[in-house]
Amino acid sequence: MRLEMMPMIDVTFQLIAFFLFVLNFSRDEINERVRLPIADQARPVELQTEEPLFLNIDRDGYLLALGERWHIVRDRDKIEAFLKREAAFTRLEMAATARRDPNSRAARDLKEGRLSAIVVLRADRDTPYGPLRELVTLCQRVGYYRFALRAKAREG
Amino acid sequence: MSRANSSRRNRPESDDRPEIAMTPMIDVVFQLLIFFLMTFKPIVFEGQFTINMAPAGSAVPTESLTLPPLVVQLAADDEGNLAGIALGNTALPSFDHLRRDVAMLVSGGLAEEVEAEIRADARLKYEHIVGAVNALTRAGVTKVNFGPAFTPSAGSQQ
Numbered sequence: 001m002r003l004e005m006m007p008m009i010d011v012t013f014q015l016i017a018f019f020l021f022v023l024n025f026s027r028d029e030i031n032e033r034v035r036l037p038i039a040d041q042a043r044p045v046e047l048q049t050e051e052p053l054f055l056n057i058d059r060d061g062y063l064l065a066l067g068e069r070w071h072i073v074r075d076r077d078k079i080e081a082f083l084k085r086e087a088a089f090t091r092l093e094m095a096a097t098a099r100r101d102p103n104s105r106a107a108r109d110l111k112e113g114r115l116s117a118i119v120v121l122r123a124d125r126d127t128p129y130g131p132l133r134e135l136v137t138l139c140q141r142v143g144y145y146r147f148a149l150r151a152k153a154r155e156g
Numbered sequence: 157m158s159r160a161n162s163s164r165r166n167r168p169e170s171d172d173r174p175e176i177a178m179t180p181m182i183d184v185v186f187q188l189l190i191f192f193l194m195t196f197k198p199i200v201f202e203g204q205f206t207i208n209m210a211p212a213g214s215a216v217p218t219e220s221l222t223l224p225p226l227v228v229q230l231a232a233d234d235e236g237n238l239a240g241i242a243l244g245n246t247a248l249p250s251f252d253h254l255r256r257d258v259a260m261l262v263s264g265g266l267a268e269e270v271e272a273e274i275r276a277d278a279r280l281k282y283e284h285i286v287g288a289v290n291a292l293t294r295a296g297v298t299k300v301n302f303g304p305a306f307t308p309s310a311g312s313q314q
Contacts (some may be wrong), residue, residue: 015189016190019192039203041256045202073159128236128280129232129280129281147211149285
């Protein structure tokens with residue numbers, strides 16, 4: 001008895017193609033340890049001109065960045081240095097956008113010394129408000145003023 | 157060469173096909189399939205609330221505001237769970253009541269102009285902050301600011 005291999009290989013290749021298509025390579029910025037809160041009014045994420053700054057905060061109020069876990073109060077110096085580095089990259093992006101379009105938000109913000117990139121706060125549902133607010137203040141000091149609070153639209 | 161050609165001509169047609177070693181390929185394909193099956197995580201679509209939070213004392217980046225902010229105060233118990241909601245000085249039993257009261261206050265096209273400030277207990281869990289933002293968004297208020305965190309025992313603000 002001869003096994004018909006071709007249909008099986010066809011199906012297998014289709015399965016592999018499916019998994020390759022749904023593979024999301026941009027999940028590096030999304031920390032799986034963070035369990036987002038649920039909010040039915042959360043809007044779909046829109047594409048931004050400037051690369052957003054992702055900040056993952058765990059349930060104990062620690063910032064998860066560059067593979068490390070920083071206490072928002074005790075490691076303030078490290079966090080500030082990290083934010084300043086990110087701000088420098090954002091300014092370069094803004095300058096490029098401003099050259100292309102002098103009427104853009106990036107051009108206006110650059111003149112006023114602000115950063116137009118969005119800070120995406122991915123905080124755990126159990127994160128205390130105190131450290132979170134402290135982190136927002138640090139971001140504001142560097143020049144960020146646009147924030148996005150991430151949430152899940154439904155349980156899943 | 158002529159000998160090879162003559163021997164090929166003499167063979168039946170089915171033998172002319174080159175032999176492809178299928179087994180190693182199928183092995184690899186199945187290993188790939190198993191890898192993808194094991195590492196597959198369905199994409200959870202995330203939503204977000206986009207809010208402008210200019211630092212205190214700086215120029216407001218959007219149009220000038222003439223209305224005082226709506227102050228939403230959120231209290232917490234020792235575990236960080238929600239222990240009370242207040243809009244100004246009025247205590248409210250739930251976020252649904254917050255949404256209803258804010259919607260009444262901003263009716264008549266004021267929702268676009270009004271800014272809300274959330275002042276919460278430093279221990280309060282983030283899910284309740286998002287709950288308040290969710291209620292405000294449902295009421296039409298999209299300008300939300302994070303106010304100072306307070307600790308009731310010390311009575312001080314951070």
